[in-house]
Amino acid sequence: MNEGSLDIAEVARRSGLAPSALRFYEKKGLIVSAGRNGLRRTYHPDVLERLELITCARDAGFSVAEIGRFLVARSGDPDLRVRMAARACALDEQIGRLTRLRDSLRHAAICDHESIVECPDFKQAIGNEPAAGLVRSSHRDRLC
Amino acid sequence: MNEGSLDIAEVARRSGLAPSALRFYEKKGLIVSAGRNGLRRTYHPDVLERLELITCARDAGFSVAEIGRFLVARSGDPDLRVRMAARACALDEQIGRLTRLRDSLRHAAICDHESIVECPDFKQAIGNEPAAGLVRSSHRDRLC
DNA sequence: CTGCGACTTGAAGCGCGGTTCAAGTCAAGG
DNA sequence: CCTTGACTTGAACCGCGCTTCAAGTCGCAG
Structure with a gap:
């Protein structure tokens, strides 16, 4: 062999x-x-x-x-390049979500609210906007 | 209602x-x-x-x-807190992986190697630890 | 040559995260 | 009252990402 x-x-x-x-x-x-x-x-x-x-x-x-x-991507395939770039943007968003989630989780591990989902700090890090009542659904950030 | x-x-x-x-x-x-x-x-x-x-x-x-x-986590549950902290650390690692993957992907969409997986820059960004040299390193906090 | 054991195959099975379906129930409108 | 239509339920089904299984094949030690 x-x-x-x-x-x-x-x-x-x-x-x-x-x-x-x-x-x-x-x-x-x-x-x-x-x-x-x-x-x-x-x-x-x-x-x-x-x-x-x-x-x-x-x-x-x-x-x-x-x-x-x-x-199998080849440099001559522009479609695939576009998909890759799009995927990279999606990853950016996901990285943001994960970072916020990590921070919330880390806070949850030390915070002293009885129920962790009650903790305002926790909520704040997760949600973009608390849907307290008069929330217009925020337009998706089209940064990419 | x-x-x-x-x-x-x-x-x-x-x-x-x-x-x-x-x-x-x-x-x-x-x-x-x-x-x-x-x-x-x-x-x-x-x-x-x-x-x-x-x-x-x-x-x-x-x-x-x-x-x-x-x-359902309550502040009185230390096990769960430990799990959360561990999960937060795992998220840190995943964020690192995603970041490297994103950078590689973004490069792939630009680079002119005929096969993307052949590109040394691409490979380099993927590989585990940025070995040395020209790494655009966001500094990693080793806290876990 | 004869096991032995680690591989080979295709097919079936599994856990997850839901979706779809058939049959039933209800509130409201005509 | 009866119809309409959006919901309800449990159960069956689905796609994914493998894992497991039965049956077969090979290389090598004895």
């Missing part, structure tokens, strides 16, 4: 993913196997890097299908 | 969630209905605020069950 290639079990071990997940990703076109040793898939070491990317994107809420589309 | 309470359809409209989702959340204990008008659920206006929180947390990757646990 080729010196540089990795057994599926080895890739699983080093990536922290189950072999079944690797086969699943391969079937979906997110990774490719370098060849076989008998029946066994072997992978180029670069696959580890790609798996890291995949895991990261999955954690970020990307679907497997979407990751697949991005992974 | 009580002046202050909202019909489920109204809540659905103003929250952007499907009525079925509202019933689902109610069944899971994430929201409570204020009462009924005939068979129809009515909700206190405060539910809108809570739904915003729920949606935000869902987007952040919290499961419905986990949100439910947090929502």
Whole structure:
């Protein structure tokens, strides 16, 4: 067997993913196997890097299908570039939400209101506007 | 109908969630209905605020069950506080991942490597720790 | 050559987060 | 009164992202 290639079990071990997940990703076109040793898939070491990317994107809420589309992206595909830029903007918004949520959560862990959802600081960090009664639904910020 | 309470359809409209989702959340204990008008659920206006929180947390990757646990949190529950603090730290990590992913994506939409995944800048931004050198580092507070 | 065991496959199954459906109930309008 | 139509219910179903399973195949040690 080729010196540089990795057994599926080895890739699983080093990536922290189950072999079944690797086969699943391969079937979906997110990774490719370098060849076989008998029946066994072997992978180029670069696959580890790609798996890291995949895991990261999955954690970020990307679907497997979407990751697949991005992974085959070529510079000559303007549609895809547009989608990527849009996705980046969506990520910005999500990062904002997560940051506020984190701050609220961190506050909740130390605040002394009986019920944490009652805490005004908590609410304030989460919501953009408390819907106390005379709230017009705020127009979505179209910053992107 | 009580002046202050909202019909489920109204809540659905103003929250952007499907009525079925509202019933689902109610069944899971994430929201409570204020009462009924005939068979129809009515909700206190405060539910809108809570739904915003729920949606935000869902987007952040919290499961419905986990949100439910947090929502019933009382200040006298130290376990839950610990979980919240831990969750806040996890969010910090995720925010970091998302930020790197966003930067990579934004670069990908610009860069002229024929295959996006080939681009060294792209790879570099994804990889775990910014190793050295030319990293546009927002400084990471290691507090966890 | 004969196990053995770790892989292979396609198909079925699972948990999550809802949505859809069939059948029923109610409030209000004509 | 009867109809209309938006709601109600529980149960079935769905898509996703894998995991598990049964059955088969291979490399290698003995």
